[in-house]
Amino acid sequence: MRPAALVVAAAVAALCLAGCGETEQVVVYKQGKYQGKKDGLPWDNAPLAAGQRGGSWTKGDRASWEAQIKSRQLTQNEYKRISQ
């Protein structure tokens, strides 16, 4: 066999075998980061007027706001709300 034919055969074989490679085909995802405007915090707002049933907390104090929200959540439990 002539050398040129040998080279062509080797090239074709290499090309065919390249299809058997186990290259990584899974995309590596990059975790996105929020790009929008910054939101305010609920406890940084003053409580509503007493007539609007918003409960009371100290403006800027997260713990007092959480206590108010928790007490509001517990009103959903009718076993606690209504005397049995």
Added chain:
Amino acid sequence: MARMKFLCDAERCIECNGCVTACKNENEVPWGVNRRRVVTINDGVIGAEKSISVACMHCSDAPCMAVCPVDCFYRTDDGVVLHDKDLCIGCGYCFYACPFGAPQFPQAGAFGLRGKMDKCTFCNGGPETDRSDAEFKKYGRNRLAEGKLPACAEMCSTKALLGGDGDVIADIYRERVLRRGKGSEVWGWGTAYGPGKPGATPPQQQPAGAKS
């Protein structure tokens, strides 16, 4: 730190759609957009009909957040998943990713034009000044900043829909399940009976006629 969640008790939901109406009214949600809806299975089959109220579940690992190409989603300190409508391009990826069908798109034009995404905000508004007109127009009312809970949960007449910190509402649900002796199959062992060994014997069922 609270993790705000909804929990709907299928044993109690009577498909009144009060939560849907409360949401629509409180947030002035436009025509064609349903932030919350009631899903019924076995409709009309006596004894087998169950309803559940569904909206955004404010997932701890939210798929909408993962797929958004413009990264317009964020999670608040209380675990509420919100988004910035100024960034949203209305591509609809979040709709395909969400297992609950929560993201909604207003159909504003005559040719099926898809507007910016709208979804349940846990009545926590969005990234505008809290309790401002701009926030209300874009996202609806910010009840958390008013010291209140979502209108849908607070309006629920049978208290089927509970909203609030996951631990607190799970405690409420657990007490309810223990009293009536059923319903654990809806939300799983942990929520219904607390931390325990799966497969252990559930509490005894109450005798017939007992108050549920």
